[in-house]
Amino acid sequence: MTTPTDGRTETGPEAPTPRTAPITWIRSLFARTGVAVRGALRRRDGRATLLLVAGLYSLTYLWALRDLTATGPGGLDVFVVSEPITTALTPLSPFLFEAVARIEAGPIVYLFRPVNVALGVGLGLLVGVTLAVSVVSWRGPDACRIGAGAGATAGVPGLLSGFACCGPQLLVVIGLQASAGLVAAMQWMVPLAVASLLGTLLWVGSRVRLDPDYSRHRN
Amino acid sequence: MSHTRRRFITALAAVTAGSSAGCLGRPDRPSADDGPDGEPVVDLGVPCTDSGGSVDLSGGRPAAAFDGTRATPEATYADGDLPLRGTPLHLGHERSALVDGDMSGGVGHDGIPSIDDPRFARAGDVELPGCARVFGVALGGDVRAYPQRVLVHHEIVNDVVGGEPVAVTYCPLTGTAQGFYRGGTEFGVSGRLVNSNLIMWDRARDVRWPQIAATGIEVGGQRDTDGADRHLGQSLREFRVVWTTWRRWSDRHPETLVLTEGTDAARNYNRDPYGSYEPPVSGHYSTEAGRQPNFPLLAYDSAESKRxxxxxxxxxxxxxxxxxxxxxxxxxxxxxxxxxxxxxxxxxxxxxxxxxxxxxxxxxxxxxxxxxxxxxxxxxxxxxxxxxxxxxxxxxxxxxxxxxxxxxx
Missing domain, CATH: 2.102.10 (Rieske Iron-sulfur Protein)
Incomplete structure (x- = not known):
C-alpha cells in the first residue's frame, strides 16, 4: 500500500476531480477507500488493529454511557426486564435507549442496552477500520506517514458521543451550567461522530494506493 | 441480591467537598457539609452518624399484599379526574415566565421512567444504612418510606397510600420531595425542567406541572384532550413528604413499608448519577461555593445556593x-x-x-x-x-x- 511520496493525493491527468466530475470523483473516493480497507484487513496487523481498537473503543463508549461501572457490591446477579424487546427499543433521549438487563459480577455492574451496544460497536468499527488503514499504510514500504493519528483523532468525536447521551447529567457532575443551546447541540453528537468518522475514513482511504505485490509479500 | 454499601465514586463525580468556611452569607460558620464530627448536615440540618451498613432492597410485593394497608383506591375518581386546590398557589413569576424558562433536561418524554407498580417490603425485611436518605409518607393510616437511592432513578412513584391515589415525587436537582393527590390519572417525567426543577406531566391531558410550583403552566402535545386549558393556573393538592433518614423514619414508624428496587427497570441503584450525599458530599449535592446550579434559574441570589x-x-x-x-x-x-x-x-x-x-x-x-x-x-x-x-x-x-x-x- 503506497501513497505519492510528496504527500499529495494522487491525481493523474485522467483522474476525476471534485470540480470536473464530482460524481465520478465521489465514486472513485469510495472505491479507493473500499480497496484500502480490504487491503488493510487482508493483513494480520490490520485485523489486529481493527479488533483491538474496536474492542477498546466499545468498552470506553459503554463506560462513557455509565453503563459499565465499578459500583458492584460483589457477588453475581442478573436481572432481565419483563418485556426485553419492547424495552430495548424504547428511547430515553436521542441515541440512548432503555436497558433490558442489569448484570452484576463482583465489582462490575453492567446495564445492557442492545441498541447502544450496536451503536458503540459500530462507532468502534469505524474508528478501528480507519486506524487499521492508517497503521498498515504507515508500516508500508513508502512510509507515507499519513498518520495513524488521523484515525485516532477521528475517534474523538465518536467517544464524545458516548458522553453526549447523558450530556446534561455529565454537566451536572462536573459542575458546568447547561444552556438550552448546549443541551440541544449534545443531541447531535452521535450523528456528528458518525459523519466525522466516515469523513476521516474516506480521507485516509483516498490517500493510500494498494500495492498488490507488497500486500502479498507481507502476508 | 445483597448489596454492600458502595464506596466507589466515579472519577468524574469525585469532587472533594472540603471545608468552605467562608460560605456566602455565613463567614463565621463551618461548611454546611460538616457537622461537629465531620458528618454531613447538608440536607438534614443535623449530622448523620450512622452511615455504615449494607443494602438489600431486592424483590418486594405490591402494597396491597400487606395486611392492614389501604393500598386499593377508596376514593372514587373518574378517569382523568385530578384533585385541585380551591385556591391556586402563589407563583413568584408570571406564568408566562415559567413557560419561557421551560427547557430540555436532556432526556425525552418519560425518559426517566416513573414507578407505576411499586413494590414494598417490611422494615424488618430490608437492609439499609441508618443514614440512607428516605422520603417518608404517613397518610390515612399507611406509612411508607421511599429510598432516595431508588427515586433518584425514577423521580415519581404513582402509588396508592391510605386509600388515595397519590404521586410521591423527587427532583434531585432541586432537592425537593413532594407528594400530590393524583385522582384518576398518573404523573410522569416530562424530561423538561424549569428553574432546574422537574416538570411533571399528567397522563390524562399532558398539562405540565413544575413540581415546586405545583401549578399547571402549559399543555404539552402528548394528548389531545378537550378542556386541558382549564387546569392552567390551577394547583395540585399536596400532602406532606418528610425528607429524613432510614434510621429516624423506621424508629418513628416501625410499621413502615419501604419501597424496594423491584421496579422492572434495569437500573444501577448503587450509583447516583448526580453525585453523592454520603461523605464526602459530592457532585451536584456539594455545597462548595464553586458548585453552582447547572441549569439557568429564574432568579439569582447571593446566599449559599445549596443551603x-x-x-x-x-x-x-x-x-x-x-x-x-x-x-x-x-x-x-x-x-x-x-x-x-x-x-x-x-x-x-x-x-x-x-x-x-x-x-x-x-x-x-x-x-x-x-x-x-x-x-x-x-x-x-x-x-x-x-x-x-x-x-x-x-x-x-x-x-x-x-x-x-x-x-x-
Missing part, C-alpha cells in the same frame, strides 16, 4: 426557613405575605413544620412537644393551620419565589 430551607407557600405568598437553624433553634417565626407564620422542628425525623399564626401566639419548646396557648402539642399537630411545606435547595426556592419571606437566610 437547605424549609419552604412553605400559599395563595398569598411564600416563606423559607434555614433548616439547619430551625433544627438548632426548634422554633422560628417569620411572615408569609403579611401574615405571621411559625416553624417548629421535629428533631426525631429532622424535619420542620410551618403554621399560619395570625394571632402571633407564642410557641415554645416543651420536651419533644411544643407549648402553645396553654396546651402541649406534637410538632406536626399544633392547633394552628398547617401549611404545605417541604425541604428545598435555596437556589431553587428563591428562583421560584424571589420575593419569598426569608428567615435566617
Amino acid at each position: 437547605v430551607v424549609v419552604g412553605a407557600r400559599t395563595g398569598a405568598g411564600a416563606v423559607a426557613f434555614d433548616k439547619r437553624t430551625l433544627m438548632e433553634s426548634s422554633v422560628l417565626t417569620g411572615t408569609l405575605g403579611d401574615a405571621p407564620v411559625v416553624a417548629v422542628a421535629d428533631e426525631g425525623i429532622t424535619t420542620g413544620y410551618v403554621y399560619a399564626n395570625p394571632e402571633g401566639l407564642p410557641v415554645e419548646r416543651d420536651g419533644d412537644a411544643y407549648a402553645i396557648d396553654g396546651t402541649s402539642a406534637p410538632p406536626d399537630g399544633l392547633p394552628l393551620d398547617r401549611l404545605p411545606a417541604f425541604d428545598a435547595m435555596w437556589f431553587a426556592w428563591h428562583g421560584f419565589y424571589p420575593n419569598t419571606g426569608r428567615v435566617e437566610i
